[in-house]
Amino acid sequence: MKKVVLVTMLFLALASLFAGGKSEQSTPVANSFAWVEEGTIHGLPMVNPLKVTGNIITAGSSTVYPLSERMAERFKEEGYRGVITIDSIGSGAGFERFTVAGETDIANASRPIKAKEIDAAKSIGRTPLEFRVGTDALAVVVSKANTFAKNVTKEELARLFSTATTWKDVNPSWPNEPIQRFIPGTDSGTFDYFAEEIFASNPEPLLSAKNLQLSEDDNILVQGIKGSPYAVGFFGYAYYAENEASLNILSINGVEAVKANVDNNTYPLARPLFLYSDAVVMRSKPQVAAFIDFYLSYVNEEVIKVGYFPASEEAIDKGRKLWLEAMQGTY
């Protein structure tokens, strides 16, 4: 009997400890914009990550994932102590979670939001705000063991990823070996973008191709492409940059995927990378606003290291203006 009493008392003591912890945590909410510092960067208020509290939930594009991961890392290095979740599930699924279930604070995307996704967001009371964070040069890659393919035209690219059975069918000077294809899954922004650019938004030829492997996990694609000189695939440039030692990137229409060509818009497969959030979310969860502010302020210092290309100043500024409009009068 004594034991029971003791255990009960211990339990109660523990419970009260937790209760105490909770009430302590809730005090900073009163001044949840404490992280706003004097001064501005590119027009946005300075963020002090040490004073940011609360968790942030993001999900979406596997292309944006390495960039968001890097920014989150830096956010933490500078003092943020909450938890940032970044799920790499594809742009479509990311929008789904942001606009239908409303489970996430930020949607990462490698394509602009679609009209029906905006409608879905409106029906749960969200108005998606678009923040441009960088540019990807979609990389068409082959294994280092592939010695024949260096450049493809867009027409060849269309054949390479649809009707052609062997490399010879694409270009008569290439070997008569079957093509093995490794491409991102059907719900990824990369897949959508490729279908849009190369097949006029019709995914059918792409999906009807033989020897086709689809995966939302770009590392599975990398493994597959490394595996054979006759394999080919495509994904965000960062995954190529990370595996430069074992992969070759093809130039498109003779244009290499390098910074100069992405900046002057000559690389045919350059595409924007975005974050999406919502004013109500940003106002009710100041940590989300803080993270986006931080992201837009420093992304250009990190974007190249991750393996992408900076967006133009105007494009990023558009997002900064949206941020200021959304947060007006809150801090």
Add this chain to the structure above:
Amino acid sequence: MIQHVGNHPFGKKHRPHEVVIETLLFLFALFSILITVGIAFILVRESFLFFADPDVDLLGFLTGKVWQPMIGLFGFLPLLNATLTTSLIAMLLGIPLGLFVAIYLAEYASDRVRGFLKPTLEVLAGIPTIVYGYFALTFMTPLLRSIFGENRVDIYNTASAGLVIGILVLPMIATMAEDAITSVPKDLRLAAYALGGTSIETTFKVVIPAALSGLSATFLLALSRAIGETMVVALAAGAGPNLTANPFKAAETITGYIVRISGGDVSYNSVDYNSIFALGLVLFVITFTLNLVSRKISGLFHQEYD
């Protein structure tokens, strides 16, 4: 007699908590049945959504040769074919190996060897299947490629996955087959020896045939385990549906597809998403049937010697 028990100081009547415990245990048992019924119910209901889609028809589902739900092609033969290929390869490796291990353990091994071998097998059974998946991808595939040539063997292929599933079900086959063999009555062995049989003759001509129904039940259960295996095929077999008889080519199995789609790939309420329930139902029916048949067979076995 019954009256006597009723009046006995330790009789049931005086222990009401027995009833409580019995009821609780019964409820737990009922719970597992309810879960099974619940799973079956969800699978059927969601599959109905899939088959109710105007683009889908049952005949096309069962006989179509291309599986690409996003563009309206719903033939599940490529997935079934890959599942059967990996399972068949697994059985080709797992059954003989497991059977011989079982025969050795039951009939020949000394206590010392047994004391070492059995725990080792149990360790093998305790390895998470995702580890087997990486084993397939980073050991078995390179091995196959070095034997048969890089160009003949794809980096993702059903042979590698199948062989590793064979290793994965090996402990299960060995343990259950050993039980089947040891439960053959000693009289049969003694009779065989008495007739002048050597130990090999006794094992293969008397004991194994006598244990055959138990062994077949074991093999069927192992087959159903292999068909349902997921992580190994998701990692090593390939991530695209492909109707091929060549085990060195990449091909996606039913479970592999379900994993890829449910892993956040596809939006809810799309036909792709609903398709995984239909495939789940197919898997459920296959493994359920195999388990039922296996039970029936092992039932026969018990009748013979009771």
